[in-house]
Structures are given as structure tokens and as C-alpha cells.
Amino acid sequence: MTSMTSLTSVTSKTSKTSKTSKTTMKSVQTGPSGSIDVVNVDRPVPGPRDALLRIRACGICGTDVTFLHMGGMPLGPGGAMIPVPLGHEPAGEIVEVGAEVTDLKVGDRVVVNPQGVPSGIIGCGGAQGGMREYLLIEDTAPGRNVAVIPDTIPFDVAALNEPMAVARHCVNRSEAKPADKVLVFGAGPIGLGAAIWLKLRGVQHVTVADVIPERLQTALDIGADAVIDSAKEDVTARLTELHGQGANSLGQPRPDTDIYIDAAGVAAVVNTALTSAKWGAKLVTVAVHKKPEPIDFGAILRSEMTIIGTQGYPTEIFEVTQELVEHQDRFARLISHHVPFSEVERAFDLTLTPGAAEKVVVTFDD
Missing domain, CATH: 3.40.50.720 (NAD(P)-binding Rossmann-like Domain)
Structure with missing residues (x-):
């Protein structure tokens, strides 16, 4: 697993950015079995081919619950359990792009392919999870790891893309x-x-x-x-x-x-x-x-x-995006609970409680 330090070691001199001065952020990871930890980590800094995404919504999935029940994931066969950064259903907006990124710009709203970055599957054992304030999209490429969405679709519905x-x-x-x-x-x-x-x-x-x-x-x-x-x-x-x-x-x-x-x-x-x-x-x-x-x-x-x-989405991750936009009112009915990130513990409690919720989406304030 790539460390967060290695992901944030490139200086910001090579990037185009919106106005923000935050250097740390909150990130959700597995805690002791059945619980989460909200930790402070360095905010990632994009390299020349990367983009930084400010998360605006992220859904909670049954896979997150599995990691919570396990209390993380083992470090090798028979190894100690290590925390897993959670969240693989994010949607948000670009706040910073590397100097070599020409097909995305600050302010673009995007959904994410969690399997499309080199540091491992986002929220499923990779170095990053999507349940955090900012997410680094390494080697960013629209159509491979992000897709731009219009501002006509709410972020919570966009988070259903995955x-x-x-x-x-x-x-x-x-x-x-x-x-x-x-x-x-x-x-x-x-x-x-x-x-x-x-x-x-x-x-x-x-x-x-x-x-x-x-x-x-x-x-x-x-x-x-x-x-x-x-x-x-x-x-x-x-x-x-x-x-x-x-x-x-x-x-x-x-x-x-x-x-x-x-x-x-x-x-x-x-x-x-x-x-x-x-x-x-x-x-x-x-x-x-x-x-x-x-x-x-x-x-x-x-x-x-x-x-x-049937497993995952070999080709479908962005095939669905336009229809999600077109039929957003129908898909919005799948969301049973909207919970602000400030109450993220409650969001996971709902998901862990059988029958308490159907689909929980965590939203991030402006």
C-alpha cells in the first residue's frame, strides 16, 4: 500500500489551483471492529499529471461495512489488521490540476472510477478512500478515472454512479x-x-x-x-x-x-x-x-x-453517467438518508444497523 506521504510529496508549484489554503483534511478509515476513525491527514498535492478533487458527496456501500466488521484488512497472511481508508462512491469538484493536465479544469464537477488510479482501488484497500475532504486522482484522464458531469445533477445523486x-x-x-x-x-x-x-x-x-x-x-x-x-x-x-x-x-x-x-x-x-x-x-x-x-x-x-x-463494472463505470443525469429523479429515490460529513459516525451507524437505512449518502458542506 502506498503511503499518504508519497502521494503528497510533489510541490504545488506545478499546478493550477482554486483559492484554498488548507494543508490538512479529515479522512475516514476503519477503527476497531464495527467502528470508524476520523483522522487528520495531510491534504494531497497533485503532481504534473494529477488532479485534486474536493469531495461533495460519497455513498456508503456494503463493502465498507465488511471492512468495518473486519476492523480493517490483514497485512499479509496472518498479519496484523491495518486501517482501510473508506469510501469508493465519491463525487465532487476539481480544485487543483497539475501543469500537464489539459482536459480538466478547476471547477469541473466529476464522478470517479475507484479502480482507475495506480495506488490501488479507492476505498477498497488502496492508499486513499473517497470518504474524505479531498481526493487525489493520480494520472488523471477523463474517461478512465473521472467523468465530467453537468451542474444539473446534484452531487448526492452523482455519487450513485459507481x-x-x-x-x-x-x-x-x-x-x-x-x-x-x-x-x-x-x-x-x-x-x-x-x-x-x-x-x-x-x-x-x-x-x-x-x-x-x-x-x-x-x-x-x-x-x-x-x-x-x-x-x-x-x-x-x-x-x-x-x-x-x-x-x-x-x-x-x-x-x-x-x-x-x-x-x-x-x-x-x-x-x-x-x-x-x-x-x-x-x-x-x-x-x-x-x-x-x-x-x-x-x-x-x-x-x-x-x-x-457478475462482478464490478468492466466497461460500465462511465457508460451509466449520462443516463444517471437524464433520469436523476428516478435514481434519487434510492437514497434513504443524507447525512452531513460532520455526522459521519451516525452515517456509518445507520448502515451498520440492519433495517435502519437503505442507501446512505454523506454530503460535504460548502
């Missing part, structure tokens, strides 16, 4: 067509994002299943055609009502659902999809399953189901 790229990759991997009928398990941000992309793709019928009524209402608000409360309803029977009746490879009746998306990450969801699947259906798994789980492989034979894994 998770919505994850959801878009899931939908791309599904190869859903307009005539398809789809069930999305899990009405968290990724599942709801997938539902939005499916409808924007022109998919005929999208159903969302979850166990939390408020999430199901949000699914309807963002354009899902129907919802299923899987804590109270028989998913297979309800799907047959919604999508009609098909059959598996043995001719046994099954819902005529073409694609199942697992954005929940529990074995019950996967097995429900497998046992409900008609002949040739697909299961696309985007959720993280945190432990090995029993799966009904016999059901795979009976349906000849295709199972597809």
Missing part, C-alpha cells in the same frame, strides 16, 4: 430483451438499480421481491411493474400469476419467468429461483454470498438453467 455501474453490468450480463419477464430478488440499491436499468432497456415486465414493505414501495416508485413480499407470499405462485405458466425440462409447470436476478445474497433466494425455473431460464447473481451455502443442483438439471456471475 453502484449503478455495478447494477448496469449485472443487467448487461443478463442480456435481457424487451420481451423478457424478470424477477429481481432484493430491493437494496443494486437490486433497485437493476430494476431501473431493465425498464430503461425496455424490458416488458420487471417484478421485485423483498421482505421489507418500504423497499417494495420504493421498487414501485422507481418503475417496477409488480412486487412480491416474499415473507408473506408464495413467490412461485405469485410469479405464475404475473408472468404466466411455463414448464421445466420434465414438463412440470413453472412460472414463465425468463430471468432471475439475485441481488439479495442468501441461499433461499437462489434455491427459490432454481426450483421455480422454467426450461432455459437464467439466474444472474450480483449479490455477495458471505459463506458457502447448500444449493439444489438437481433443480438445475430439471430446468437446464444458465447461471451467470
Whole structure:
């Protein structure tokens, strides 16, 4: 891991900057298990090919929660736990650029590709996290590690760019067509994002299943055609009502659902999809399953189901940006809590408390 000292060792004589005299900043990192530390660190200084971003909003993700539960990450096999700078869903504005940067300027508003800098993935084990006042974009290049956004989109909605790229990759991997009928398990941000992309793709019928009524209402608000409360309803029977009746490879009746998306990450969801699947259906798994789980492989034979894994956003990180701008009102409904950076501990407490929040975005004052 590159140290912050090495990232800030270049003098500011080579850069163009806005009016600011701060030399230190606050940054959020993992603390003892289940907690964060807000620490003071040197504000980065951009080199000739770098840009300095003032963070204006940053979302909190399930990956952040995983690092919090771990209390950091191990320094090598069996090594001591070291703090992880948190936050990989930032949006902000450029306040300083290096002398060789010609395609960005001070005042540009941008979203970030956290996988696009040489010091490691931002907020996921790299030298920097996005949950800080200023973020250095090393070797900055629009289209590779940043994308300029218009001032018509609020920073909090812009901060959804990264998770919505994850959801878009899931939908791309599904190869859903307009005539398809789809069930999305899990009405968290990724599942709801997938539902939005499916409808924007022109998919005929999208159903969302979850166990939390408020999430199901949000699914309807963002354009899902129907919802299923899987804590109270028989998913297979309800799907047959919604999508009609098909059959598996043995001719046994099954819902005529073409694609199942697992954005929940529990074995019950996967097995429900497998046992409900008609002949040739697909299961696309985007959720993280945190432990090995029993799966009904016999059901795979009976349906000849295709199972597809989806990870990250190989090409989608900035493919989604313009549509995020165009449909910002729909995406804004995914945010359940806006918390100021001055209360960042509360923001993480909300995220760590099951059922307390759906999508928390931390905002930074002017």
C-alpha cells in the first residue's frame, strides 16, 4: 500500500489551483471492529499529471461495512489488521490540476472510477478512500478515472454512479430483451438499480421481491411493474400469476419467468429461483454470498438453467453517467438518508444497523 506521504510529496508549484489554503483534511478509515476513525491527514498535492478533487458527496456501500466488521484488512497472511481508508462512491469538484493536465479544469464537477488510479482501488484497500475532504486522482484522464458531469445533477445523486455501474453490468450480463419477464430478488440499491436499468432497456415486465414493505414501495416508485413480499407470499405462485405458466425440462409447470436476478445474497433466494425455473431460464447473481451455502443442483438439471456471475463494472463505470443525469429523479429515490460529513459516525451507524437505512449518502458542506 502506498503511503499518504508519497502521494503528497510533489510541490504545488506545478499546478493550477482554486483559492484554498488548507494543508490538512479529515479522512475516514476503519477503527476497531464495527467502528470508524476520523483522522487528520495531510491534504494531497497533485503532481504534473494529477488532479485534486474536493469531495461533495460519497455513498456508503456494503463493502465498507465488511471492512468495518473486519476492523480493517490483514497485512499479509496472518498479519496484523491495518486501517482501510473508506469510501469508493465519491463525487465532487476539481480544485487543483497539475501543469500537464489539459482536459480538466478547476471547477469541473466529476464522478470517479475507484479502480482507475495506480495506488490501488479507492476505498477498497488502496492508499486513499473517497470518504474524505479531498481526493487525489493520480494520472488523471477523463474517461478512465473521472467523468465530467453537468451542474444539473446534484452531487448526492452523482455519487450513485459507481453502484449503478455495478447494477448496469449485472443487467448487461443478463442480456435481457424487451420481451423478457424478470424477477429481481432484493430491493437494496443494486437490486433497485437493476430494476431501473431493465425498464430503461425496455424490458416488458420487471417484478421485485423483498421482505421489507418500504423497499417494495420504493421498487414501485422507481418503475417496477409488480412486487412480491416474499415473507408473506408464495413467490412461485405469485410469479405464475404475473408472468404466466411455463414448464421445466420434465414438463412440470413453472412460472414463465425468463430471468432471475439475485441481488439479495442468501441461499433461499437462489434455491427459490432454481426450483421455480422454467426450461432455459437464467439466474444472474450480483449479490455477495458471505459463506458457502447448500444449493439444489438437481433443480438445475430439471430446468437446464444458465447461471451467470457478475462482478464490478468492466466497461460500465462511465457508460451509466449520462443516463444517471437524464433520469436523476428516478435514481434519487434510492437514497434513504443524507447525512452531513460532520455526522459521519451516525452515517456509518445507520448502515451498520440492519433495517435502519437503505442507501446512505454523506454530503460535504460548502
